[in-house]
Amino acid sequence: MKTRLFIVDDHYLVIEGIRSLLQQEDDIEWMGHATNGESCLAFLQNHEPDVILMDISMPGMSGIDLCKMVKIKFPGIRILGLSTFDQKSFVEKMIENGASGYVLKNAGKEELLKAIMAAKSFKSYLSFDAAQALRNPNDKELPVLTRREKEVLELIASGMTNQEIADNLFISSTTVDTHRKNLMLKFEAKNVAAMINLAGKGGFL
Amino acid sequence: MKTRLFIVDDHYLVIEGIRSLLQQEDDIEWMGHATNGESCLAFLQNHEPDVILMDISMPGMSGIDLCKMVKIKFPGIRILGLSTFDQKSFVEKMIENGASGYVLKNAGKEELLKAIMAAKSFKSYLSFDAAQALRNPNDKELPVLTRREKEVLELIASGMTNQEIADNLFISSTTVDTHRKNLMLKFEAKNVAAMINLAGKGGFL
DNA sequence: TAAACTATCCTGTAAAAACAGGATATTTCA
């Protein structure tokens, strides 16, 4: 039986490229594509692919969130993360959210096929660099932030002072300061500069 | 006569995808690919393609720098920027450095072909979003930083205080402060947090 | 070559963040 494949990626050229690449494969049935999380969920109302190839960085809903939602609503669908980033935390988040594997965009066709076939038969597959990233203890985990902390973080990054943030959120400036302290603890950063840098690289901004 | 095409991109899947996509096109001759700037320059020692498709974000030499170098050494080669970023400053930099056009990865096959054909006949082509970006006055230009300013910027982002940076670079802390002031002026940022955020998004970190 | 840019250094003040060490409601979830 053919593997029914669906792909979610905001880069149309990547979609067309992969489609063209897999067209000659007889055991893969191309079901279609979406360029964002919302259309993907809409598609799944009426169709059930075996495997979804999912970019993790997309405008709007991230692949990480999308993966979680799809897995809750449709536990039978296998998901493969497809990304340019080999950051440990991203790979981990996808696996935690139920993905069957993770393939980097600098992998080759063979690796992609291997991952799809593994997913199809309920096995998991990590591309070399992704597995490497997981093994790397230097690469710190991304901290888990609360909703409020994320709000404060973004306002800090926008250049506001504690007082301005306080006015903006209708809370006391000392509360903002507490959130700031907790953010720095979670990021293990010495000062804002380091924190904003880490937050940016971690995809929070 | 066929258009001899070469591609530079650090994502192998993108290369294979585009190759597969353009394989059926009779008027395009696929010359090969490189996954970084250095290999591209090495290839050009012995070969001369008509058009190079060039990713702008690559490990090591950026597409922007590579474009400049290729254009100096081989003015006859036309270069097309190929990227996920539709930031005004990136598009501008590529055009300034002699690129014939700029195509976003969320463009379709048709657009890519149009751009290649335009470049082939010494015309220029911008994909819709790239042209849109150029017209957008909100999107600020990236500041031009001196070598020293870049050094200081990175040390600030790493979490060092002015005194620590001073010790690191063997200069006075007041000098570091001056660089800091100039950096903030150039980024038009109110404080470090905003500056690091902008610097990160602008690709300086 | 003269103007523009770059890198270096200085003094001083005001504002903000970092650090320490609390407290208390409310929500979440096992």
Add this chain to the structure above:
DNA sequence: TGAAATATCCTGTTTTTACAGGATAGTTTA
């Protein structure tokens, strides 16, 4: 339900940045 997590608030002190307003020597480049 009861512990854990979250969000809120407070008083201090010390360190660091932000801002103002300089100066000087070397290096590019038009």
